[in-house]
Amino acid sequence: MFKIVKKEFLSENVARLVIEAPYIAKSRKAGNFIILRIDKNGERIPLTIADADMEQGTITVIVQRVGVSSHKLCAMNAGEMLLDVVGPLGTATHIAKIGTVLCAGGGVGVAPLFPIVQAMKLAGNRVITVIAARTKDLVILEDEMRAYSDELIIMTDDGSLGTKGLVTQGMEEVIQREKVNEAVVIGPAVMMKFAALTTKKYNIPTVASLNTIMVDGTGMCGACRVSVGGKTEFVCVSGPEFDAHKVNFDEMLNRLKAYKTKEAEGYRDYLKSLEATPALV
Amino acid sequence: MTKELDKEYYKAERKAEWRNKLRKEIKSKERTNVVRVHMPEADPNVRNKSNIEVNKGLTLEMAVSESSRCLDCVVPTCVSGCPVGTNIPKFVKYIESGDILGAAKVLKENNSLPAICGRVCPQEIQCEAQCVYVKKLSKEGSAIGYLERFAADYERESGNSSIPELASPNGIKMAVIGSGPAGLTVAGELAKFGYDVTVFEALHDLGGVLKYGIPEFRLPKDIVDFEINTIKQMGVKFITNFIVGKTASINDLKNEGFKAFFVASGAGLPNFMNIPGENFNGIQSANEFLTRVNLMNGADANFDTPVHTGKNVVIVGGGNTAMDSVRTAKRMGAERAMIVYRRSQEEMPARAEEVKHAIEEGIEFINLASPIEYFANVNGMVTKMRVQKMQLGEPDASGRRRPQPIEGSEYDIDVDSVIIAVGVSPNPIIQQSMPDLEVTKWNTIKVDENMMTSIPGLFAGGDIVRGGATVILAMGDGRKAAQGMHKYINETILAEV
Numbered sequence: 001m002f003k004i005v006k007k008e009f010l011s012e013n014v015a016r017l018v019i020e021a022p023y024i025a026k027s028r029k030a031g032n033f034i035i036l037r038i039d040k041n042g043e044r045i046p047l048t049i050a051d052a053d054m055e056q057g058t059i060t061v062i063v064q065r066v067g068v069s070s071h072k073l074c075a076m077n078a079g080e081m082l083l084d085v086v087g088p089l090g091t092a093t094h095i096a097k098i099g100t101v102l103c104a105g106g107g108v109g110v111a112p113l114f115p116i117v118q119a120m121k122l123a124g125n126r127v128i129t130v131i132a133a134r135t136k137d138l139v140i141l142e143d144e145m146r147a148y149s150d151e152l153i154i155m156t157d158d159g160s161l162g163t164k165g166l167v168t169q170g171m172e173e174v175i176q177r178e179k180v181n182e183a184v185v186i187g188p189a190v191m192m193k194f195a196a197l198t199t200k201k202y203n204i205p206t207v208a209s210l211n212t213i214m215v216d217g218t219g220m221c222g223a224c225r226v227s228v229g230g231k232t233e234f235v236c237v238s239g240p241e242f243d244a245h246k247v248n249f250d251e252m253l254n255r256l257k258a259y260k261t262k263e264a265e266g267y268r269d270y271l272k273s274l275e276a277t278p279a280l281v
Numbered sequence: 282m283t284k285e286l287d288k289e290y291y292k293a294e295r296k297a298e299w300r301n302k303l304r305k306e307i308k309s310k311e312r313t314n315v316v317r318v319h320m321p322e323a324d325p326n327v328r329n330k331s332n333i334e335v336n337k338g339l340t341l342e343m344a345v346s347e348s349s350r351c352l353d354c355v356v357p358t359c360v361s362g363c364p365v366g367t368n369i370p371k372f373v374k375y376i377e378s379g380d381i382l383g384a385a386k387v388l389k390e391n392n393s394l395p396a397i398c399g400r401v402c403p404q405e406i407q408c409e410a411q412c413v414y415v416k417k418l419s420k421e422g423s424a425i426g427y428l429e430r431f432a433a434d435y436e437r438e439s440g441n442s443s444i445p446e447l448a449s450p451n452g453i454k455m456a457v458i459g460s461g462p463a464g465l466t467v468a469g470e471l472a473k474f475g476y477d478v479t480v481f482e483a484l485h486d487l488g489g490v491l492k493y494g495i496p497e498f499r500l501p502k503d504i505v506d507f508e509i510n511t512i513k514q515m516g517v518k519f520i521t522n523f524i525v526g527k528t529a530s531i532n533d534l535k536n537e538g539f540k541a542f543f544v545a546s547g548a549g550l551p552n553f554m555n556i557p558g559e560n561f562n563g564i565q566s567a568n569e570f571l572t573r574v575n576l577m578n579g580a581d582a583n584f585d586t587p588v589h590t591g592k593n594v595v596i597v598g599g600g601n602t603a604m605d606s607v608r609t610a611k612r613m614g615a616e617r618a619m620i621v622y623r624r625s626q627e628e629m630p631a632r633a634e635e636v637k638h639a640i641e642e643g644i645e646f647i648n649l650a651s652p653i654e655y656f657a658n659v660n661g662m663v664t665k666m667r668v669q670k671m672q673l674g675e676p677d678a679s680g681r682r683r684p685q686p687i688e689g690s691e692y693d694i695d696v697d698s699v700i701i702a703v704g705v706s707p708n709p710i711i712q713q714s715m716p717d718l719e720v721t722k723w724n725t726i727k728v729d730e731n732m733m734t735s736i737p738g739l740f741a742g743g744d745i746v747r748g749g750a751t752v753i754l755a756m757g758d759g760r761k762a763a764q765g766m767h768k769y770i771n772e773t774i775l776a777e778v
C-alpha cells in the first residue's frame with residue numbers, strides 16, 4: 001500500500017499528488033514514470049514522475065481527469081492509500097550539456113516536461129520553455145517552470161494568459177530568433193506531431209515523450225507499441241522518449257483510440273453511479 | 282547424486298515391507314489388463330461459455346484403479362522423464378495403498394507446485410512417455426499427471442496440507458527475481474536449506490505466467506495461490522511492485538545484505554511478425570489479451586480494465602499460448618474463433634490434449650496458412666486479414682518440415698479481432714541494467730552447470746535462460762540453481778568465516 005501524503009488541484013481537472021514510495025524516490029530520473037493501481041478492481045495507469053523528494057521518500061505525480069481511473073484518483077485525498085505503485089519505469093531522458101534546449105509542453109504534458117526542464121537547466125544548458133493550454137485556468141506549473149527556465153513563454157488558445165496562439169507559434173518565434181540545439185516536446189499526440197513538423201523544418205534534433213496505452217509497463221504485453229523509423233518499439237521499455245522526427249504519429253493517434261468507445265461508456269456509467277450516490281462524490 | 286546411486290535408492294525403497302505386500306496383492310498380468318483411466322471433462326458446450334475447469338479430476342476409485350496399473354518397476358524409467366526427478370513409483374503406490382496424504386508428501390519432496398504440474402505439464406512427452414507401458418508393452422502409459430493432480434488436490438481439499446521440513450534458519454539473505462515457477466521453486470528449495478529468502482515481483486500479483494497467461498479454465502487462480510501460500514508458510518517473503526534493475530539494482534540489494542541472487546524474469550516480450558497493418562487497432566499480442574483477461578479481469582464489468590474481442594477472432598500461432606487465447610476468445614462470445622497456423626495440425630507445438638479440447642469447444646483450425654497483411658476501416662479498426670497458403674517442404678533445424686508459401690494462393694478472412702501468438706523473447710530489464718552480464722545472441726542469460734551466470738553469486742533459470750519453455754523445466758532449473766547457490770554460499774561466504 002502506498003500512502004497519499006498530499007493532494008491539491010492545480011486547475012479544475014488537474015491534481016497534484018504526493019505519494020510515499022521511498023525506493024522509487026531514490027532511483028527515479030527525469031523521464032521516468034510509474035504505473036499505479038487505485039484498488040483491486042482498478043486498471044494499471046501510467047503517470048510521469050513530476051518530482052521526487054529523496055529525504056521524505058515521496059514522489060509527485062500530476063494527473064488530468066479524463067476517464068474513470070483518473071477521476072477516481074483526483075477524488076482521493078491525503079491519508080488515503082493506493083493499492084499498487086511500481087517504478088521507476090522507462091528509460092530516463094538523456095541529459096547532457098547541449099547548448100540551448102527548447103522545451104515545449106501542452107496541456108498536462110507540462111507535468112512530465114518539468115523534471116526534464118529542471119535536469120536540463122542543472123546540466124548547464126540555456127533552457128527556453130514554452131507551455132501551452134486552452135485557457136488561463138488550465139496553465140499549470142508556471143512558477144516551477146519559471147524557476148528553472150532562462151525564459152518562459154506561455155501560449156493560450158484564447159489569449160487569456162501570455163500570447164494568444166498555439167504552442168508551435170511560440171516555438172517558431174524562438175527558433176527564428178536564436179540557435180536551438182535540441183527540442184523536447186511533450187503533450188497530446190496531435191500537439192507533438194505538429195511540434196515535430198515545426199522543428200523538422202529547421203533540422204533541430206527533437207525528442208518526444210510518448211503516452212501510449214499501457215498495461216504492464218515492463219515489456220510484456222506490447223500494448224504500448226509504436227513505429228519509430230519503420231521499426232516497432234515498445235514505449236514502456238525503449239521509451240517513452242524517441243526521436244520525434246521518426247515517430248509515426250498518425251499510427252499512434254489511431255492506437256490511442258483503441259478503447260475509446262469502451263472507456264467512454266465506462267466513464268458515463270461511472271459518472272451516473274456517482275450521481276445516484278452523491279455522498280461518494 | 283549419480284544415476285547409479287539413484288537406481289540403488291529406488292531399488293532399496295521398493296523393498297519396503299508395504300510395497301512388497303502391495304505388489305503381491307495383484308498379479309502383474311492383471312495389472313497390465315486394467316484400462317487407463319479417462320479424465321472426466323466438463324461438457325464442451327457448457328464449458329466454452331464459462332470459466333469452469335475443463336478437466337474435472339479423478340475420483341478416489343479412479344485414482345486407486347489407475348495407480349494399480351503401475352508395475353512398481355525395478356528400474357522406474359518414468360522418473361528419468363521427469364525434469365525434477367519426482368519419486369513416481371513411491372507416490373503412485375501410496376495412492377494404491379489408500380494413503381493419499383502420504384502420496385502428496387512424496388510429491389512435495391521434489392516439487393513445490395504439484396497441483397500446478399499435474400494440470401499443465403506435458404506429461405505425455407515426459408514421464409508418461411518413459412513409462413514401461415509405452416516403452417515395452419505398447420500400451421498407454423501410467424496416467425502419472427492425473428494421479429499427481431489427484432494427490433495434490435486431495436491434500437489441499439483435506440485441509441491437512443503438509444509443509445516440507447526446513448533446516449534451522451541460517452540468517453543468510455537470498456534474493457529471487459520473478460515469482461513464476463522458476464522463482465517459486467528456487468525460493469522453496471532455499472527455504473528448505475534454511476535461508477532467509479525474499480522474492481521480488483514486478484507485477485502486482487504473484488505467479489508469473491501461471492497467473493497472467495494460463496487461463497482459469499485450465500489452471501484456477503486459487504490453486505496457484507494455495508501453492509504460493511505453502512511457500513509463504515515456509516518463511517519466504519514476497520515483495521510485489523518491485524522491479525529489480527529499476528526500483529533497485531542488484532548492487533543496491535547487495536548493499537542491503539543479500540548474498541546471492543536468482544534471476545527468473547521469464548520470456549515475456551511478445552514477438553510480432555512485422556507485416557503491413559499489424560499495428561491497427563484490434564490486433565494485439567496474446568500476452569496483452571491474456572493479461573487483460575486473467576490478471577486484470579478485463580472480461581468482468583466490475584473491473585476498470587477494458588479488453589477487446591469480437592465475433593470473428595483469429596489467433597495466429599499453434600502453441601499453448603495460441604490455444605489458451607483462442608479458447609478464451611470463444612468463452613468471451615466469439616462466433617468464429619479461429620487458429621491460423623503455418624504448419625499442419627500434427628506439427629503444432631501445443632499439447633495434444635489442449636488441441637483436442639479446443640476442437641471439442643468449436644474452435645476452427647486454419648492450418649498451412651500465414652497472415653501477410655491486415656486491413657482496417659476508416660476508424661483504424663482491423664476488418665480483414667490476408668493469408669497465404671503454405672505447403673511443407675524439407676525438415677528445418679527443428680526437425681519439423683519447413684512451411685513454404687504457395688504463390689498466388691492468397692485469400693482474405695473477415696476479422697474484428699486478431700491475437701498474435703508467435704512466440705516470445707527474453708525480458709530485457711535485468712540484462713539492460715547489468716552491462717557485464719553475458720547473454721546469448723537471443724538475449725537469454727548464459728549460465729554454467731550450476732546455473733550461475735558470468736557474474737559470481739548471480740544465478741538464473743527458467744525462460745530467461747531457455748527462451749519460452751515449460752513450467753516443469755523452469756522448476757527443474759530452480760532446483761538445480763538452489764543446489765548451486767547453496768554450494769556457492771558454502772564455498773565463499775561460509776568458507777570465509
Ligand SMILES: Cc1cc2nc3c(=O)[nH]c(=O)nc-3n(C[C@H](O)[C@H](O)[C@H](O)COP(=O)(O)OP(=O)(O)OC[C@H]3O[C@@H](n4cnc5c(N)ncnc54)[C@H](O)[C@@H]3O)c2cc1C
Binds near residue numbers: 033065210213256267
Ligand atoms: C509514459 C506515460 C506517462 C503519462 N504521464 C501522465 C501524466 O503525468 N499525467 C497525466 O494526467 N496523464 C499521463 N499519462 C496518461 C494517463 O496514463 C492516462 O490519461 C490515463 O491512463 C487515463 O486513464 P482513465 O481511466 O482516467 O481514462 P480512460 O478511460 O482510460 O481514457 C479516457 C480517454 O483518455 C484518453 N487516454 C487514455 N489513455 C491515454 C494515454 N495513455 N495518453 C493519452 N490519452 C489517453 C483516451 O482518449 C481515452 O478515450 C501518461 C501516459 C503514459 C503512457
Ligand SMILES: Cc1cc2nc3c(=O)[nH]c(=O)nc-3n(C[C@H](O)[C@H](O)[C@H](O)COP(=O)(O)OP(=O)(O)OC[C@H]3O[C@@H](n4cnc5c(N)ncnc54)[C@H](O)[C@@H]3O)c2cc1C
Binds near residue numbers: 526632
Ligand atoms: C499462455 C501460456 C500458456 C502456457 N501453457 C503452458 C503449459 O500448458 N504447460 C507448460 O509447461 N508451460 C506452459 N507455458 C510456458 C510456461 O508458463 C513458462 O515456461 C514458465 O512460466 C516459465 O517460468 P519462469 O519462472 O521462467 O518465468 P515466468 O512465469 O515468465 O515468470 C517471470 C516473472 O518475473 C517477473 N519479472 C520479470 N522481470 C522482473 C524484474 N526485473 N524484477 C522483478 N520481477 C520481474 C515477471 O513479472 C513474471 O512474473 C505457457 C506459457 C504461456 C504464456
Ligand code: SF4
Binds near residue numbers: 360370413425
Ligand atoms: S515406468 Fe510406469 S509402470 Fe514403471 S514405475 Fe514408472 S509409472 Fe509405474
Ligand code: FES
Binds near residue numbers: 219220221234235236
Ligand atoms: S505496456 Fe506492455 S509492453 Fe509496454
